[in-house]
Amino acid sequence: MSDNIPFDIQLAIMNRLPVKSLLQFRSVSKLWKYSIDCSDFVREYGFRESNNCCLYLTFKQNFEGVICSVDDNLALSPVVSNLKFFNLTPFATSEGVWCFSYGENSMLLIWNPSLKKSVRILVPNYLLEADSPKMLFGFGVHPVTLDPTLLKINYPYYGQGPWYVSVFTLSSRTWYKLDSYCLPRESIRIKRSGQAVVGGKIFWVGSEKFYSDDGISYKIYMLVSFDLITHQFQVIDMPEEMLVGQCLPPYYISQLGDCIIISGSFKFVDFSIIYAWELQVDDGEVSWYRKLFTLPYPIEHDLKLIGFTKDKQPIVEASFVQQLHQSLQVFNPTFQIFQNLVVESNHGSFFIGPYKESLILLNV
Template structure:
């Protein structure tokens, strides 16, 4: 680096540059490459590039003529009509929302698996995580893929397949180490009858820096084993915590209950501790939507047209009622923009709709998604994976 420019000033300049420029600069010298690859620079870059984007996955209907940026692979697949997974759409979360749209294909490490079900596990510090099950007579495994769409690089991790495995993902904000949390659930006989089975959890954590799976140091309470996963809700990753929506079965002798007790389970990416978070009594025995609002967890009733929105305090883990909304029909809340507009799926068309709580108006976004697999989450560019070995470059022309 230039010796006549203080290192602090150089850092400030580089943190404001586009990612493509930084990648080219790693070829200038070993010193520049080492500096740009460092964890300290990665952290400073993410702080400076904190303008948020919104990520929509599993896009069913994309008109490439109305998309600002379409990668070559996606355009070729659209023109050829070959079988493929739906695209990944990134929409700027600013005053132009949702005008500027960037459409990408999924990484090649996922597209190599054909006729499999793709599952999205969250976005954290510029990285996305997906998984797909590969099942055939010769080999059976789960392929997890960590992908940085900003630098078009991904890394695949394979693990044995289990029928009831659940996966979550997040980057530890202290170490910038990506982690995959895998929970294998087994039903084992406890008594003589079928109803007397007990569920066993086996938790494993994969860290990218170590490249190994291991059990976390903190033991899960045995009374949690009856807690089930809410299938249609992907986990949230906020401020170094992963949040799942869960439910526990209730004895049907309780006539006031619907058979389930709902709650949120969190996982601390730094300490690897699990915690049970109780929700407001109004939602304890009914399903609800969980989504990200700003840097906090928000929840609301799933089905009613008139429903309340609660916001969780990050420190106390308690909920405060934020506002009430009135929808023309029951809709699933997927997420929230920077200006507090709720992103909702309009059934059965699958079109994404933005609800403004101030004007009480619904805005059609002209984006169509899979009603069962769609997700909407915040996204910030980062350089993570740039220095990792065994990565797959999904865009050789970058």
């Protein structure tokens, strides 16, 4: 840029450029590199939709891990990366940044596909906290500072017992344990069926077990949120209409834009149904909800909602009772059927996230 243009105007122009251009501009001068790497510039740049790609898709095929970009026409293109995706298990994405676990949950990896840059974080082990199969991770990006934040959640496998929650922020590079007053009731358990990051909060589906007078156990389901600013949990009741009738557990959680999606499936005698509800949460309660879809499919298949196209068509992971591999399918509203995208994966390995350009991790 011309030296006659004031530097603040130059920065304002650069703030409107795609990430690829900014990475090239960092080599122009030390001043530009310092300015682009600055946390204030990264925060102001924020995150934005890409014109060339709408989704990223990861999956495993036999002994190989694959990552592809998905365009508006659902065409898949391989993504070049130095990561070995077969060893990585994706569990969350937030504002264009992905998070994986690997090494039997001994390490986490935060990855920004826009920058092709990643950061590894060791998971702490505490002698007074017996790790159990109920351990789970959470991930989100702080809505103001854009600071990637990790959670490690532990509680006893059976019955009630204390929660142990540790929080890691990339800016501090340290883990710290949450005080008990920040945590939900000990009797609540979080389902490891996905998460959503909406409005600066991470959401999961939770459950709480009760017993009737005759000793029969039953569960009540709810939403559990973690505030990325205050680092406090909150329990939110789900609408009664979602918890009775045809919408039965297990429930899966995902998101569509700024809305939470609760989905599931169930079988009748000769066909099955997959359904999804769309919710908005404000001030600690569900302020609005509606049934997004209820779609039939053949009884010999199992479907799980994993994402949406740019046109909000459901993308599902489909399994057939006589096959070992899963297929990726999208609902065609014109023909009212699920169409196979001719992509096969190992069981349960499909993971989809919206593609957003950001500079998060640039100044790490």
